Amino acid sequence: MSEEYIFQTIYLLNEDDKKVVKLFLQNSSLVSNQKRTPLNPSLQVNVIRGYQAEQKRVHEIIEKFSLKSDSFSHFQRIIYHSGNKPEKYSSKINLQESLTVGEALQQILLQFAEVIKRNEAGIRNDIDIEFLHDFRVAVRRTRSLLGQSKSILPPRELSLFRTKFADLQKATNELRDLDVYLLKEKSYKKILPNFLKKPLDLLFEEIHGLRIQEQNQVKQMLNSNDYKLFIKDWLKFLKSKQILLKPQAKTPVLPYAKKVISKRLQNVLLKMNDIDAGNPEDPLIHAMRIECKKLRYLLEFFSSLFPVQEIKKVVEQLKIVQDLLGTYNDLSVQSLDLEQRLTRLNFVQKDSKKTAAAYGGLLTYFNQERHMLKKQFKSAFQVFKNSHQLEIYQRLFDRKF
Amino acid sequence: MKIISLYSIKGGVGKTSACVNLAYLSASEGHATLICDLDPQGAASYYFRIKPSKKQTGKKIIRRKKILDRYIKGTDFQHLDLLPAHISYRNLDIILDRTQKSKTRLRKLLLTFRDEYDYIFLDCPPNITLVSENIFQASHHILVPIIPTSLSILAYINLGKFFRKHRYDSDKLLPFFSMVEKRKKMHTDIMSEYSLKFTPSIKSMIPYSADIEKMGLQRKPVLVFQKKSPASRAYQNLWKELKDYLI
Structure with a gap:
């Protein structure tokens, strides 16, 4: 089973045909055995600077048609041009003290797997560099936890998934580095005297070009069957009983x-x-x-x-x-x-x-x-x-x- | 952040079209760009289909800098914002005259956007008043469009005199020929006579063009609806040359 996303940007115009509100529509569907089950579409209303009143009205209209406001939360993080900061992805994990080690691991790793999946579409469509960042943080956290789980998880699966996640991290390293590089442009230029600023344009142009190539590579990787199978296997493993079986997994957390x-x-x-x-x-x-x-x-x-x-x-x-x-x-x-x-x-x-x-x-x-x-x-x-x-x-x- | 103004004592010389198209080019290259439409006629605002909010007045804008932020509006183009013109700007002189340090007021206001914008383009009203002197103080570069006619040249020479007399930095002035009609002999004569005398000067010239006039109907920069027209290419060249001064 996999999720498919379709993104659409719609602009609302005022009487002067000026764009005043940006709507971001996401249609997702579950695909399994050639069957497609559409899920609730989600809608994000973005502000264009200086047109807050119009945005508010659109919100009101949407609420009136009882599109529940929780359908927005899915995409809070894409409030991109609005001047509002994207809602910070929360690292909070709530564990019950009564859990066993295995159950706790299962809960935490599933939560990260969810974050990984949720950010895929944003990376594919290159909407904001934050998607890749969150994706990578979740991967790194997963790896870190797997590194602590030698006595808890079955060794064969553990070593398999550890290599897979290490490869996944490696495959996105370059793109993240380039993203970070591009973020530095302004601060680099601030350091240098005026007559030395121009040569940096060449540098950043080059990096921009590299980033486009790298973005394509990562996109291909995410679209590959290898990757899809890997995530599918991972989820299957997390939801299975294997994770709870070893004696150490049954001790309190x-x-x-x-x-x-x-x-x-x-x-x-x-x-x-x-x-x-x-x-x-x-x-x-x-x-x-x-x-x-x-x-x-x-x-x-x-x-x-x-x-x-x-x-x-x-x-x-x-x-x-x-x-x-x-x-x-x-x-x-x-x-x-x-x-x-x-x-x-x-x-x-x-x-x-x-x-x-x-x-x-x-x-x-x-x-x-x-x-x-x-x-x-x-x-x-x-x-x-x-x-x-x-x-x-x-x-x-x-x-x- | 660099502040670039489009200024001329004479009206109807292609100021606003140059301002709108240069700012559009700047934004399209990814620079955070703001246009301040200081001309009460509001042509730049009109080209971007933007009206000022009803509460915006010149008085508020000069007195309270934070309030400026509230009136800025996003255009239809990424990275490009605009502070719309307001009819109350016609009294801007009088308001400025009542404030302290009346000649550096605008500069101070715009500097508050240091971190937010890479380039600010000022579309200025045609005259020499306290507003213009604020503009001269605030701008890093002042682009002056000149139609190749005797009167336009005279106006520019007078501007130079004014600068020297009041000790403004003449190096800020960057004249360029605008609304040029190559088939008019007078235009070519004047251009060959004066182009060398102006230093520093910009070599690109903006032709007289029906496409530029169509901006009023299309309400978009000409670069958006006639990307390959001679006018668009002329603005691209002008921007390219201007960038050498900006960096």
């Missing part, structure tokens, strides 16, 4: 959560000491970033099992550390890319001197920024692992750190 979280937390604390010890190299910082990410996911998966206020504080502190590491990593990745471009630069090309100068300017700036960030690591880590925090960790996860 809370002790398990405490165990995996404290293990990750211990790793993070150890790596923090390493970084604090001296002038850390990039690979170590990268490893730390990954470790923090894994910890963050675990905290999010199981947060509903712990006291709200305390777990929130832990996540907040972790987030500060993650933001620093993330910015640092972005700068490293960008520097590396520019360095490679610089070595490839052909000095016969037009404007190549200016291009080289522009890259040089950016590289210098990035390097300075990275130094500044490194200095900030220490104090952020200190907050994360001071004795008061350590007490909280101990209280929450029943282990001394």
Whole structure:
């Protein structure tokens, strides 16, 4: 069984034939054994700037014809030009303490599978880069959880799905990198003096071209039978009893959560000491970033099992550390890319001197920024692992750190 | 953010059409673009089928900057917004005169959009008043369309004098020939005589064209409904040249 989406954009015009409201219609249907079952169509009313009154009227009319307003929520996230921010995809997971490990895993993984499926159409139609981002976050979370499930899931299936999800992530890496690159255009230009801004246009034109190619590749991948089969198998597996059978899967979820979280937390604390010890190299910082990410996911998966206020504080502190590491990593990745471009630069090309100068300017700036960030690591880590925090960790996860 | 105004002391020289089409080109390349229609006749607004909201008045706009935001309207084209003209702008001079720092008021207002727009195009009313002086202060570049006739040239020379006398930066002025009719000998004569004298100057010229006049009927930039016409190509060349100044 699979879902099929058809998107349609409809404009409403006023008496001057001016576009005043943008309607976004989505028709979806379930397809199985050549049978097509249409689902409720959903409608998104988008504001065009300065025409809020018209938008409100359209809303009223729609409500009057009793198209229920929950049919909108499906597409809240495509409010794209409206100036309203898309509704943030929620990472909240509500687990009951009475669940077994297997049941909890099942619930969480199904939720991510749902997110993966829901974002496919948006990626295929290239509506907004956020679709790919959410899709990838769900994939990464799935992988992270699978990495923790060795003793719980049947080994053959586990290793199969782990490779499949790793491939899926890899297949979308390039597109996401290009998306992120294009987001940088403005900030890059802000850094450089006016006469060096122009060469960057060439750079971003090139990246734009690459992105179009990459977008097509990802679209083909999503349309491929391989992918469809893989997701189908995955859902089938998640809904089967296999996931609940192993003895470890039948134990209660809370002790398990405490165990995996404290293990990750211990790793993070150890790596923090390493970084604090001296002038850390990039690979170590990268490893730390990954470790923090894994910890963050675990905290999010199981947060509903712990006291709200305390777990929130832990996540907040972790987030500060993650933001620093993330910015640092972005700068490293960008520097590396520019360095490679610089070595490839052909000095016969037009404007190549200016291009080289522009890259040089950016590289210098990035390097300075990275130094500044490194200095900030220490104090952020200190907050994360001071004795008061350590007490909280101990209280929450029943282990001394 | 760069502010570009289309200005001429004389009316009917192709100011608004140039403004509308250049802004459209800017937006079509993905730059967040705003047109401010400062001319109370509201031709630019008319071309985009946009009417001002009833509460919008010149007084409110000058006094309270946040309010400006509320009056901006999205056009039918991606990345392109417009602040519509309002009849009350005819008194803009008087209102400006009563505010403090009356000559830099507009500049200050527009700078609040620094993060939101890459380019702001001002379609200006034809005259020299306090409004125009605000425009001279605010703009990074002032495009001046000139019809190749003696009177148009004279008007431009006077504008140059005014700039020098009041110590505005003359480098901001970018004259270009507009509504050019190649078969008129006077046009070609004047153009060959003056094109070298204006520096810096723009080489692209906008021809006199029925397609541009049709914008009034179509209510769209000519680039939308006659993409391959000579007029459209002329605007594309003009935009290309202008971009060299903007970067």
